[in-house]
Amino acid sequence: MYKLPPSPPKLPFIGNLHQVGSLTLHSLRALSMKHGPLMLLHIGQIRTFVVSSAEMAQEILKKQDDIFASRPSVKADNILGYGALNVSFSPYGEYWKRAKKLYIAHLLGPAKVRSFKQAREDQVRFVLEKIRQAQKMSKSVDLTELFNLFAIGILGRLLSKNFSEKHLMLELTNQGAALYFEFNFEDYFPPLRFLDTFLQYESKLTSISKRCNDLFEKMISDCQNGAQDDKKAVVEISGREGGGNERTEMKIEVMANAIDGALEGDEEEEEMEELASQVVDEIGIDIICELVKAPTAAVN
Known part of the structure; x- marks a missing residue:
């Protein structure tokens, strides 16, 4: 069984959404300073991994690229992007x-x-x-x-x-x-x-x-x-x-x-x-x- 990265305390249903302010990068930096370079956030009901160090980024973008290559599916692109089927947003495959x-x-x-x-x-x-x-x-x-x-x-x-x-x-x-x-x-x-x-x-x-x-x-x-x-x-x-x-x-x-x-x-x-x-x-x-x-x- 895999061990998940550390995560800030979350609220029922909304998760960590209340901890991400309008200046998203500032909020994520403050959270990463407290919880480490790899952490798990629950944005509403969506699990999101936040990477904030060069070493972790290299591990994900180079060594594990095939796993993390696809962008998350979003409602807007599914409608405006023909089901996310263009080069920029289609799943890796x-x-x-x-x-x-x-x-x-x-x-x-x-x-x-x-x-x-x-x-x-x-x-x-x-x-x-x-x-x-x-x-x-x-x-x-x-x-x-x-x-x-x-x-x-x-x-x-x-x-x-x-x-x-x-x-x-x-x-x-x-x-x-x-x-x-x-x-x-x-x-x-x-x-x-x-x-x-x-x-x-x-x-x-x-x-x-x-x-x-x-x-x-x-x-x-x-x-x-x-x-x-x-x-x-x-x-x-x-x-x-x-x-x-x-x-x-x-x-x-x-x-x-x-x-x-x-x-x-x-x-x-x-x-x-x-x-x-x-x-x-x-x-x-x-x-x-x-x-x-x-x-x-x-x-x-």
């Missing part, structure tokens, strides 16, 4: 290995990354122009929104040169992300999952999922009907090799992963240095420093 193989072969290969260069450069120009306009009008710059638009713009360009739903996709992304972090009963108190329906949490997820679905259907259809061969290849990955429901597989493996592929391409060191240099030359180092210090401050 044969499906994940196959999806990752397709992802790397068709989206992250050197030739494919090079083919995304024009899309990335166009989106950099978009970001620069937005900052220039804000500078002229002495308006604030929301860098989070700007870089989200940058990423979404790349995704859209992978599928359509005339992608025009950037702001709609950003709206859906922000709403979905907010629901990921919103409290719900199923993730912490599974027997009380019916309350999510009563409190309309589930209906909000379903509504966003439907709107995303409609947008993805339109993007995939536009791409198949009028795209160049390289863009068609992006949406045909699952159709050739995915099996099962072809249309659903396209949305799972392409739409959920293409944005990751676009962003991975941006991480090439040489290109990033070139883009950084361009930003500094165009905008000015003083403005950039001001944005870093106060991202929502007015740009003068």
